[in-house]
Amino acid sequence: MTYELELDLKRQRVGKHGFKSHNHGHNHVHNHGYDHRAEKLERIQGVRKHDRLHKNGDIGDIVEYDIEDEEHPINLICLLCKDFYYNNWVTGTGGGLSIRDGKKKLIYLAPSGVQKEKIEPNEIFILRDYQNGEEKENEIKRGYGYDGLIDNYKDSGKYLYTPNEIEGVRELKNTYKPSQCTPLFLSTFKLRNSGACIHTHSQNAVLISLLIKKQNYFRISHIEQIKAIPFLKEKRNLRFDENLVIPIIDNKNFEEDLTDSLQEAIERFPNTTAVLVKRHGIYVWGEDIWKAKIYNEAIDYLLEIGIKMIQNRIPLSSEDGEDVYDKGGY
Ligand SMILES: [Zn+2]
Numbered sequence: 001m002t003y004e005l006e007l008d009l010k011r012q013r014v015g016k017h018g019f020k021s022h023n024h025g026h027n028h029v030h031n032h033g034y035d036h037r038a039e040k041l042e043r044i045q046g047v048r049k050h051d052r053l054h055k056n057g058d059i060g061d062i063v064e065y066d067i068e069d070e071e072h073p074i075n076l077i078c079l080l081c082k083d084f085y086y087n088n089w090v091t092g093t094g095g096g097l098s099i100r101d102g103k104k105k106l107i108y109l110a111p112s113g114v115q116k117e118k119i120e121p122n123e124i125f126i127l128r129d130y131q132n133g134e135e136k137e138n139e140i141k142r143g144y145g146y147d148g149l150i151d152n153y154k155d156s157g158k159y160l161y162t163p164n165e166i167e168g169v170r171e172l173k174n175t176y177k178p179s180q181c182t183p184l185f186l187s188t189f190k191l192r193n194s195g196a197c198i199h200t201h202s203q204n205a206v207l208i209s210l211l212i213k214k215q216n217y218f219r220i221s222h223i224e225q226i227k228a229i230p231f232l233k234e235k236r237n238l239r240f241d242e243n244l245v246i247p248i249i250d251n252k253n254f255e256e257d258l259t260d261s262l263q264e265a266i267e268r269f270p271n272t273t274a275v276l277v278k279r280h281g282i283y284v285w286g287e288d289i290w291k292a293k294i295y296n297e298a299i300d301y302l303l304e305i306g307i308k309m310i311q312n313r314i315p316l317s318s319e320d321g322e323d324v325y326d327k328g329g330y
Helices: 003-017 019-024 036-044 073-086 137-141 145-151 182-192 203-211 224-228 255-268 289-311
Strands: 096-101 106-109 125-128 159-161 196-200 217-220 244-249 274-277 281-286
Touching: 073 096, 073 106, 073 196, 073 289, 096 182, 106 182, 145 182, 182 196, 182 255, 182 281, 196 289, 203 274, 203 281, 203 289, 217 289, 224 289, 244 255, 244 289, 255 274, 274 289, 281 289
Parallel strands: 244 274
Antiparallel strands: 096 106, 096 196, 106 125, 125 159, 196 281, 217 244, 274 281
């Protein structure tokens, strides 16, 4: 089959059903033993090797995409969103993921409102990565740079590529929209120079935010898994007997309205690599996607054990005192 024919078939399918067709999803049985790689290759077959994704606007380079490059951010987003889905972290279209390629100065974003286990390579949004302080003056004037993108992430003209470029999508009732998480992801890139940010609706994150009522942070010490989390101030990982502290911010009706409080929490807690959102979930970031993934997994483990410790009236941190529950808990 020629590439043109393959692409035509793909477009016909997209044009006929649109991405909303994903929402007719079947009941997915949770299968923790599934083969990521085989599923990935099966799912993204039909997109040609070295695909040149469309270019939108007058900035940036054309994105080279290689289906077989397992480290390509587009492939990683498809794979990890599926992984997170099977962990119950991004069910019901919630949650998201962004990867920043510092070398090529590109930012890749999972789309909004799409079932996360079914994202296809051409459904990713791509932004130019403006390094802080390196934006050209005329670019800042035109509203680009991190601040411009955070303030106006819905402006599709700022994207190098959006899935609405797929032929037939623009005529659909529901076109693709960039994730409302976008300004929050960009905030971690801007303020922490992170290479990736993960947002989940993990039940452990939600429940711990309900169990902690007095403090605006989750603090835990003396659990081995803490050693997977960085201690940013000293550029090393936390030790067993040190405290992991993760700020908790209040939820808002719209995800994008969390941007200011997330930024404040990042400034207020200079060592944190995550922010919990009450009754909502968690944002976790890292120097690159693999570190962000490890931090997310380790933190989720610590949140889960924290819940169980509270339920068993075991103090979370050595700083809390044995009488913490007699004093009304956290
Ligand atoms: Zn969310």
